[in-house]
Amino acid sequence: MQQIEKSSIKPDTPRVSINRTFSIAPMLDWTDRHYRYMARLMSKQALLYTEMVTTGAILHGKGDYLAYNDEEHPLALQLGGSNPIDLAKCAQIAAERGYDEINLNVGCPSDRVQNGRFGACLMAEPELVAECVDAMKQVVDIPVTVKTRIGIDEQDSYEFLTTFVETVKEKGCEEFIVHARKAWLQGLSPKENREIPPLDYPRVYQLKQDYPEIHISINGGILNIDEMKQHLEHIDGVMVGREAYNNPYILSQVDNKLCGQQSEIMSREQVIEQMLPYIEAHVQQGGRLNHITRHMIGLFQGLPGSRQWRRHLSENAHKAGAGIEVVEQAFAKVSV
Template sequence: MLDWTDRHYRYLARIMSTELLLYTEMVTTGAIIHGKGDYLAYNSEENPLALQLGGSNPQDLATCAKLAAERGYDEINLNVGCPSDRVQSGRFGACLMADPKLVAECVTAMKQVVDIPVTVKTRIGIDDQDSYEFLTEFVDTVSDVGCDTFIVHARKAWLQGLSPKQNREIPPLDYQRVYRLKQDYPKLHISINGGVKTLDECRQHLLHIDGVMVGREAYQNPYILAEVDQRLCGSNKSVLSRDAVLEKFIPYIEKHLVEGGRLNHITRHMTGMFQGEPGSRAWRRYISENAHKQGAGIEVIEQARKKMDC
């Protein structure tokens, strides 16, 4: 979820659910090691939090994993699922499915320097290498070095000819293949990803596998997360209303503004908060037209909420 699930979005998500395991955007080893910014920065309230790494050099990945563990991350997740051209040119992402031995070397290097889990996010196949046997060979090789958790996007990736957006939509979903993987590898923790839009769908998947990763829907319709703890995790606490979520988020936004941040850095993650509610279009429009303006503050959010009642 590059450029989407940044620390501002994750803070919002954590307000709605204390049980979710949150994942960062994919961060490359090059950015962490050579970049000028702090690419490992996050808010402590986000934990439990997994760092998703992009890279294929075992030593660089080990360096980044160690830094992340020292900073308090709860999991290191190696991305072997992203199909973009930019990722392929750096020899990481989905193209690594074709080299399971290298992925195993990467996992081994990271596991040698951290005590937190090292997991892998992958596809069910790439290009014409999309047989179940291809997938199991990959899982066999990587699990043999101690990786016991796989998050499987239930689509193959076309490395040439499709954009990243098309790769999230055109290759057909094959949930049954992921279910079969869990049946054949009962000792592994298998989570499913791809096309999940409702908590009812999550519950159905959990009858067959161990976990569900929700990406685009949780971003575009973030309030879906407000009932996760109650409906999927057995919590008895009350569900926060949308307005209660905003109220809890305001102090974080104010702190961001005081520190010199711009309002639209945060509000871009909030436009879907009232999806499906009366007045949601007015909410989105007002924020989109005003949050980017110089000096915009909390009053933009307050006015956007009032516009919904007009």
């Protein structure tokens, strides 16, 4: 493989310890830097992940796909790709930009991802995944992790899963996030692949029993703090996706109830108060209000007035010239 010089991290780049007990799943179009900024207000311990970014976008794209707010640390970049040289280059760039972890996507089942030869289809090529991990680990000092499924298509035996994990583990991968569903690469949409293949939590528990030296987080269908606690009796960490997005205030409980912290829980009103300066700065720089408020829609889920909150933001935040007054007006409609 082409030799790439090991990344030298800038002296002023923040490096924080990573608590892997709880993390928020990388979700395309959802876990952007605006959502992550809000999430960090409610949980200081959660490990945050970017949306998946392809190596092609980083190396050849015209935009800055690695921008983030310093407040987001600890922050992991999820990469999509299967070329070890390209992945190593991107990992090096990310480390120099201050990211705290690099995660390789071996779980996304979409046709577009398969055509690019990355995502869940890579489970069938464990040696290539191991080579990719090794290439990245050789050029960065931050952790390189893998997010995967329990199987793909008809290759869904426990032996298939352990062969994959063992092969990648041999190249130094010490952390795996396992979505406890297999992926059907043909016939199901990405949305259907998050819902139709049955969950098999015991298989992930068994993986942890058989490989106690590996840090394993479980992902898929986790809906509340009690379920998270139950998983943590068998596994090292939990990763939550849709529930952490659709009901974001659940994050306010994470530090105290999962991570052993004795911190004050931020109220919803305090979350909004702290978001207002961030929103104002974004709008003043030419951004649209709904770029941020779309992530705040679920903040009052289950409470009286939540429908009025959602409706006011949805109907007004996209309008030209909309600013923080729209958020303040929406909050006035909520009974807390």
